[in-house]
Amino acid sequence: MTDTLVAQQPQPDATTDLAVDVTTVYRTFDQETAPVRALRGADLTVRAGEFVAVMGPSGCGKSTMLNLVAGLDVPDEGEVMIAGESLSGKDESALAIMRRQHIGIVFQFFNLLEGMTVLENVVMPAVIAGTRRKAAESRASDLLDLLGIGDKAKQSPEVLSGGQRQRLAIARALANEPTIVLADEPTGSLDSDGGAEVLELFRRLHHGGQTILLVTHDQPVADAAGRIVLMKDGRVESDGTSVPEESST
Numbered sequence: 001m002t003d004t005l006v007a008q009q010p011q012p013d014a015t016t017d018l019a020v021d022v023t024t025v026y027r028t029f030d031q032e033t034a035p036v037r038a039l040r041g042a043d044l045t046v047r048a049g050e051f052v053a054v055m056g057p058s059g060c061g062k063s064t065m066l067n068l069v070a071g072l073d074v075p076d077e078g079e080v081m082i083a084g085e086s087l088s089g090k091d092e093s094a095l096a097i098m099r100r101q102h103i104g105i106v107f108q109f110f111n112l113l114e115g116m117t118v119l120e121n122v123v124m125p126a127v128i129a130g131t132r133r134k135a136a137e138s139r140a141s142d143l144l145d146l147l148g149i150g151d152k153a154k155q156s157p158e159v160l161s162g163g164q165r166q167r168l169a170i171a172r173a174l175a176n177e178p179t180i181v182l183a184d185e186p187t188g189s190l191d192s193d194g195g196a197e198v199l200e201l202f203r204r205l206h207h208g209g210q211t212i213l214l215v216t217h218d219q220p221v222a223d224a225a226g227r228i229v230l231m232k233d234g235r236v237e238s239d240g241t242s243v244p245e246e247s248s249t
């Protein structure tokens with residue numbers, strides 16, 4: 001199948017090919033008993049077109065890192081740059097604009113709007129971002145077709161299987177042609193068939209040039225990524241090219 005999912009991929013800032021550049025970020029959460037130092041000087045870069053998987057034990061700061069990259073949270077110290085632009089000092093509305101321009105987020109629990117059709121779930125984010133409805137509908141239809149759920153466009157998300165629901169969530173994340181797709185445990189709540197469907201989709205997106213940063217505990221998902229970043233205790237412990245997948249035997 002020809003892959004046009006990311007045909008109009010916006011380019012990150014011309015002065016850098018870094019889609020993400022996180023420098024020495026710290027994030028501490030105040031909790032009743034004692035403060036939790038979720039990030040303790042973590043660095044992360046993602047180049048345009050890379051597929052990077054973040055792994056590490058529960059509580060090591062993976063989701064906190066993803067939230068900083070998404071502009072959903074801000075670090076206490078350190079800097080986050082997206083497509084060459086620093087998020088430091090941006091207020092909530094400026095961060096919302098940055099998210100609309102650059103970020104597509106796939107949440108673990110899908111975050112679908114059950115009262116709307118499958119198509120509307122993809123149209124909505126684009127319309128909110130300022131795309132004209134006709135254009136948004138046309139791109140949404142194309143995305144659903146390419147993701148293999150075009151025949152479900154007029155139905156409620158309730159009719160979809162777990163893997164199909166996650167594919168719809170990914171279609172939503174792609175609606176605004178984001179610089180980078182972020183996903184937190186995208187296969188975490190799926191059975192093995194659903195997980196395989198979603199993994200195949202991420203592979204296709206990556207081959208089409210989409211930049212992807214995801215958090216996963218799922219080794220096959222991490223193996224599909226070109227790079228695995230291992231976090232421990234709020235820092236990056238190792239950062240390297242993953243073992244290539246077996247091509248054929």
Ligand code: ADP
Pocket residue numbers: 029030031036037038056057058059060061062063064065
């Ligand atoms: P991971 O994704 O690696 O499991 P997280 O980034 O979710 O880890 O969490 C790192 C630590 O920060 C954990 O101890 C978690 O309980 C704590 N934490 C994360 N978010 C919050 C929050 N909003 N408020 C309080 N503590 C938090």
